[in-house]
Amino acid sequence: MKDLQIKKLIDAEKKRQKSVINLIASENYCSADSLEALGSVFDNKYAEGYPGARYYGGNQVVDQLELLAQERAIKLFGLDKGEHVEKFSDKNPHKSKWHVNVQPWSGANANLAVYLGLAPIGSKIMGMALTSGGHLSHAQKVSITGKVWEPVTYIVDPETEVLDYDYVEELAKSEKPAIIVAGFTAYPREVDWKRFRKIADEAGALLMVDMSHLAGLIAGKAYPSPFPYADVVTTTTHKTLRGPRGAMIFSRIDSRELYKKIDKAVFPGLQGGPHESQIAGIAVALKEATDAKFKSYAKQVIKNAKVLASELQKRGWHVVADGTDSHMVLVDTWMNGEKVSEIAARSIKHGEMALGAGGIPGKVAELELEKAGIICNKNTVPGEKRSPFDPSGIRLGTPAETTRGKKEADFKKIAEKIDKVLKGIKI
Ligand SMILES: Cc1ncc(COP(=O)(O)O)c(C=O)c1O
Structure with a gap:
């Protein structure tokens, strides 16, 4: 690298990373292959839109890349087999019963896109309080997600410090949020996804699981999967999943056509051109995560x-x-x-x-x-x-x-x- 100032900082950060014990729960070390893809020529390309429907020319290779990333994501979480599906879409290139959008730049954007696509402005979004382990993007007041939508906040049981599902159910039934968010940023115990499904059904809400922290554990079959129960699953790619920074949104393909609304919310709703080099790095990580x-x-x-x-x-x-x-x-x-x-x-x-x-x-x-x-x-x-x-x-x-x-x-x-x-x- 010719820019010696930046080179010096990269080397210093490399040295720092090597010399410490890293116990940051949301960090990981993605592979050299992922980093190579992240720094590749895909970064030069504008590709607003989706595979087969772009606003720029020259996207033949990018389309292959994005479709491959989607295919790998669907496969990794066992969604090529699919469950609880009302209708199978012929338009889905992989014939999967779940759709995945691999374009969100990061986790907070992905969550925002789901709300934008599926919850009318001003409707209620129910998420866990920050102090109990929720994330800012789960409709906390300081985030846009808690300003544009009305937050309904649940907490853990103050005695046991774990989820009290009866209380969550009561709250959901009385508040009737458009979306209930499960999946957290600082909650160490197993989450009962099935119970959250029941709660969402009784409240007439959509169930969105944010598995950002858990994605790698779920992919590795070490933690229960939310896919049989959720309508929508969001995730970052850089925590336990061990990819580069980024996010994905999975949604069911059925008559509600949630996935179409989410795609529109990501682009053109919130983002411009997807970061295709990031998508390349994520695709590498998704393949690595299928390994025994x-x-x-x-x-x-x-x-x-x-x-x-x-x-x-x-x-x-x-x-x-x-x-x-x-x-x-x-x-x-x-x-x-x-x-x-x-x-x-x-x-x-x-x-x-x-x-x-x-x-x-x-x-x-x-x-x-x-x-x-x-x-x-x-x-x-x-x-x-x-x-x-x-x-x-x-x-x-x-x-x-x-x-x-x-x-x-x-x-x-x-x-x-x-x-x-x-x-x-x-x-
Ligand atoms: C559960 C959860 N969702 C979303 C995010 C936001 O991800 P990002 O920092 O990529 O925007 C985080 C980040 O820590 C998180 O823990």
């Missing part, structure tokens, strides 16, 4: 997270929802049982708060861990009493380090290190 090795990877991600959770619990930390069924462990560092006073004393050293007020704020925990070479993010916890900028906990994830080959014994050591760092014990 990816199944073992997905299972290992969960095994590692379970070890991380239980080792932290053994050391007195409050693990939200009492553990994990996924790749994610949420730790309430502010309220952590027996070690509170010891940790509070340490917080004072950081000038954060008065003794006895609680444990470690998530922000301090994130900073302290980073100094010790462990990267994670501060996170709100159920019933958050602090603020999203200075929340009570941290979110830890195992996908990135599992990609680097770490197993249960390694995560036991990582838990020990986290414990020592947060308690101020010399390592």
Whole structure:
């Protein structure tokens, strides 16, 4: 590369990534092949529209690429066999019973496109509160999704910190949202997709599952699939799925023609030209995820997270929802049982708060861990009493380090290190 300033920054970031333990639950390392596709000549091409119906010439190769990416996505999640289908569309090039749009630039855009396509402006969208693990794009007030549509917000049970489906059902039946969103950004336990289907049916709502965090685990058959139950499934491609940054929207092909409305919402509704190089990188990752090795990877991600959770619990930390069924462990560092006073004393050293007020704020925990070479993010916890900028906990994830080959014994050591760092014990 001739631009030495940028080259220097790339090298510095490469070095940083290699030198840390990466526990950011939403990050991963996509393959060299995916990165090669991402940096390919496909980036030079404008391709507004969809395969066979573009607004620019010269898209013969791009059409093949996009169709291949769609075919791989449909196959990876077992949708070429299809279930619960009313009508089979002849127009679908792959004869699948689900359609997939591979053009959304990122996860938030994908969710916005679904609402734009399927929920009348001003209608209700029901999503999980940020503090319980929902994402900003699930109709939170600070996001456009919560300004253009009316948010209906559900929370987890404050005692158990897991979903209370009876309460969600009551709320849905009384509010009658156009769309119910399930699938979260900080919820570690298994989600009962079937129950969400029943809730949506009783409320007369569409069920949208945002499986962004879980896509790789679902593809690897390590976590239950939402496809038999959802009307629409959105996902990012860069978390557990281990592709480059991007997103996809799956929708059923039936008489409601949801997929046509979603396609129109993505383009021309929200986006211009698709990033075809990104689609090429995603297509590579989708093929990689069909490999048997990816199944073992997905299972290992969960095994590692379970070890991380239980080792932290053994050391007195409050693990939200009492553990994990996924790749994610949420730790309430502010309220952590027996070690509170010891940790509070340490917080004072950081000038954060008065003794006895609680444990470690998530922000301090994130900073302290980073100094010790462990990267994670501060996170709100159920019933958050602090603020999203200075929340009570941290979110830890195992996908990135599992990609680097770490197993249960390694995560036991990582838990020990986290414990020592947060308690101020010399390592
Ligand atoms: C559940 C969920 N949906 C959507 C998104 C948004 O994805 P992006 O950052 O690609 O817009 C995220 C990001 O973390 C997420 O966790």
